[in-house]
Amino acid sequence: MAWRNVVITKHCKISTKLKLLVVQTDDDVYQFPLDDLGTVMISTTQAVVTANAMANLLKRDVKVIFCDEKHLPIGETNPYETESSRRSCIIQQMCWSEDRRNILWQRIVQEKIAHQMQVLERWCPCSDAEKIGALAADVKSGDSDNREAVAAHMYFPRLFTYEFVRSDDDNQINGLLDYGYAILMSEVARKIAEIGYLTEFGIHHDSERNPFNLACDFMEPFRPFVDQEVFKLSGRSLESEVKEELIKLMRTDLPQYGTTITQLINVFVRDSLRYLAGEGCLPELGFWRCDTES
Structure with a gap:
């Protein structure tokens, strides 16, 4: 069950490895099980996200929210696959x-x-x-x-x-x-x-x-x-x-x-x-x- 919310605030690279979301900053590397994630808030314009990471997040219906230069939400993802037609x-x-x-x-x-x-x-x-x-x-x-x-x-x-x-x-x-x-x-x-x-x-x-x-x-x-x-x-x-x-x-x-x-x-x-x-x-x-x- 998705329960974890991740907020990205620093310059970093966001990717996936196996079943983990990997966030690599200038100082450290953080890993989160994809199946635990409910929302990923990218509260910076200095983050780079790989296509593979986005695909894996969309497959699991993890909401990804992007923010502008003022750190305010400006857009989000919605997967094509739905519960019904x-x-x-x-x-x-x-x-x-x-x-x-x-x-x-x-x-x-x-x-x-x-x-x-x-x-x-x-x-x-x-x-x-x-x-x-x-x-x-x-x-x-x-x-x-x-x-x-x-x-x-x-x-x-x-x-x-x-x-x-x-x-x-x-x-x-x-x-x-x-x-x-x-x-x-x-x-x-x-x-x-x-x-x-x-x-x-x-x-x-x-x-x-x-x-x-x-x-x-x-x-x-x-x-x-x-x-x-x-x-x-x-x-x-x-x-x-x-x-x-x-x-x-x-x-x-x-x-x-x-x-x-x-x-x-x-x-x-x-x-x-x-x-x-x-x-x-x-x-x-x-x-x-x-x-x-x-």
Whole structure:
């Protein structure tokens, strides 16, 4: 089972030997069993990767993420081989009904808002946290009233102080959030491609310049996991150790679920795609359900 995440930060050569990933820096040589790898983050533009190494990583569905000169994720790999017929999945994707797309987006927003409220209740108790949670009950099909944006407008200032502005590129908290969200989106995109669907065509996100519209849709309920981790990392800059913490987050155990965020994503993505295909019920993560039953 893949469990190890490798972050490359130095000038090096990346190759494979037998069943090992070999990372040779100027000072040392590191070896990692290929079958243990879940993600390889190349957080430098000074790394050389052999074609054989890439082929071996793709065969094992190891996600390889490349970063730019600012060490921010800029692209990733997706293998051609999938669990099912890619052609039939794509044809099916083009025929998803509008009703199912809108109902699924409604559920996604409800789960996200309920999760945001839980994060506030745990880390920043405030008297009006329930108001954010109550917005989940007001979400309509397709979130036509944009309750998601209303909740975000209330949520972020309460979590990161009222001076915090999500669009402020100079705030190091936003740098941490962007990095964590990029890793999260990569996990979601990997599973979508693994099953055989296109990440370009979403159910709500619909940007011609975004190759990950569907991943942006499915990642929404999981964003508060990143928010929570960034809250705990507040005051620290986007350095190597912090990046490693954000990458490790994807495979951190969740005692309340008896699994990891990555496995939770896998189940949610699969259930969402089954619902869109008309083969299953609406997916449930438990944030919204727990909120309504409490």
